[in-house]
Amino acid sequence: MRHQPVGFLRERNILSVRSFMLLFLSCIFNLGFPGTPSSLKTLPLDGHLCFDKIHHAARDFGNRYQFLPLAVLHPKSVSDVATTIKHIWQMGPSSELTVAARGHAHSLQGQAQAHRGVVINMESFSGMKMQVYIGKHPYVDVYGGELWINILHESLKYGLAPKSWTDYLHLTVGGTLSNAGISGQAFRHGPQISNVHQLEVVTGKGEVVNCSEKQNADLFYGVLGGLGQFGIITRARISLEPAPKMEIENLLSQLSYISSTLFVSEVSYVEFLDRVHVSEIKLRSKGLWEVPHPWLNLLVPRSKIHNFAEEVFGNILRDTSNGPVLVYPVNKSKWNNRTSVVLPDEDIFYLVAFLSSAVPSSSGTDGLEHILIQNKRILDFCEAAHLGVKQYLPHYTTQKEWRAHFGPRWEVFVQRKSAYDPLAILSPGHQIFQKAISIL
Numbered sequence: 001m002r003h004q005p006v007g008f009l010r011e012r013n014i015l016s017v018r019s020f021m022l023l024f025l026s027c028i029f030n031l032g033f034p035g036t037p038s039s040l041k042t043l044p045l046d047g048h049l050c051f052d053k054i055h056h057a058a059r060d061f062g063n064r065y066q067f068l069p070l071a072v073l074h075p076k077s078v079s080d081v082a083t084t085i086k087h088i089w090q091m092g093p094s095s096e097l098t099v100a101a102r103g104h105a106h107s108l109q110g111q112a113q114a115h116r117g118v119v120i121n122m123e124s125f126s127g128m129k130m131q132v133y134i135g136k137h138p139y140v141d142v143y144g145g146e147l148w149i150n151i152l153h154e155s156l157k158y159g160l161a162p163k164s165w166t167d168y169l170h171l172t173v174g175g176t177l178s179n180a181g182i183s184g185q186a187f188r189h190g191p192q193i194s195n196v197h198q199l200e201v202v203t204g205k206g207e208v209v210n211c212s213e214k215q216n217a218d219l220f221y222g223v224l225g226g227l228g229q230f231g232i233i234t235r236a237r238i239s240l241e242p243a244p245k246m247e248i249e250n251l252l253s254q255l256s257y258i259s260s261t262l263f264v265s266e267v268s269y270v271e272f273l274d275r276v277h278v279s280e281i282k283l284r285s286k287g288l289w290e291v292p293h294p295w296l297n298l299l300v301p302r303s304k305i306h307n308f309a310e311e312v313f314g315n316i317l318r319d320t321s322n323g324p325v326l327v328y329p330v331n332k333s334k335w336n337n338r339t340s341v342v343l344p345d346e347d348i349f350y351l352v353a354f355l356s357s358a359v360p361s362s363s364g365t366d367g368l369e370h371i372l373i374q375n376k377r378i379l380d381f382c383e384a385a386h387l388g389v390k391q392y393l394p395h396y397t398t399q400k401e402w403r404a405h406f407g408p409r410w411e412v413f414v415q416r417k418s419a420y421d422p423l424a425i426l427s428p429g430h431q432i433f434q435k436a437i438s439i440l
């Protein structure tokens, strides 16, 4: 058996005739060969692995990609996560098993899925005890599978709240920190990844590592915005502030705006933050939530936003609308450039989010095919016009595209993969790296 030092590169896949025969025999006779369920079944766990009720783990919010796993782990402790990953790591490159953390599965293209791998149901941690620390610099310690809505309710008991949000709070801490976590507060406080003090991470070798700006900083920054590639976030320490009071008059007095464009709707702080959930309930009742979501999220440099708007809104999308489009500016100075997130090369850029829903089996302008073609036209235009646009919640299917996405940051990303998940066990759904199989 031979370990490939950087065994995750696609071109290094080696599956010899001998290994094929071994795999074949083990399948027929269930010999307990590494990689079969039987070797997982003996793991000492506080929670459990499930081999039959697994179909839900092949679905996500995008409703377009379905990869059936081999098993779903329902962990009851951090050591369950570590034990499972360590076991798969110790199998070496002879096993094709991969591992995906599944938060609330609100990914769009199978990012939290693992084809014939193990999906870790991080929500098994949801509802486990959170610890709020009050004082001059308040914070809350939470599990990686905790939902942001639960953190809001818990911290409000102390008059506190996290500083930076997403528009929708029924997402897990691990899921949003793997991307960035942005919304209307990001221009002031930065994304959610700028408001985390410390993480506990299980690496692709099954090691449990605490990391922060001062301790194992490379892993800390790598994991933030790292698309789940370097480790599974099992705990996070999130910065809090006194929960804002309603001060609309005060805020408006500082703004320069055309008064006839002002739209005010008075709601409580929780109602404001949890606003998308209200829409979710309505859409669910009409059967319109679990439809395909061909979303496209772009980060557009400020200097190019007019060119972008002219072509995209003035031409490509002139006659159609399949869902809300969000546009807001973001301030790069609030982001830490050591994280794994890829941003445009300018100090100010805009999030432009096309949050489309497709009508199932429609072949019209509200159908999936049509929306995907429009998305491609937008992406093609951005590339042809050299706008320096980057995808947020990026989706690519080849390593060449991923390299282009990361640009000069690709090297660091690969180095981190090699250090923390050298067999490419983690987060296969992004299709950045592929686990090498090399039984000789």
Ligand SMILES: Cc1cc2nc3c(=O)[nH]c(=O)nc-3n(C[C@H](O)[C@H](O)[C@H](O)COP(=O)(O)OP(=O)(O)OC[C@H]3O[C@@H](n4cnc5c(N)ncnc54)[C@H](O)[C@@H]3O)c2cc1C
Pocket: 060, 061, 100, 101, 102, 103, 104, 105, 106, 107, 108, 111, 112, 113, 122, 144, 145, 165, 166, 167, 168, 171, 172, 173, 174, 175, 176, 178, 179, 180, 181, 182, 183, 227, 228, 231, 232, 233, 234, 276, 393, 427, 429
């Ligand atoms: C209705 C809706 C509204 C949204 N609004 C916003 C918004 O305003 N701002 C914004 O930034 N994003 C937004 N998103 C996108 C959202 O942040 C991402 O899709 C996020 O990944 C979803 O979190 P999740 O818990 O469902 O993660 P999943 O979909 O379960 O996982 C996403 C990725 O993270 C990995 N992952 C999950 N948990 C962990 C963990 N504990 N450790 C390491 N990796 C992990 C997964 O393997 C996968 O690669 C929205 C999505 C939806 C569906």
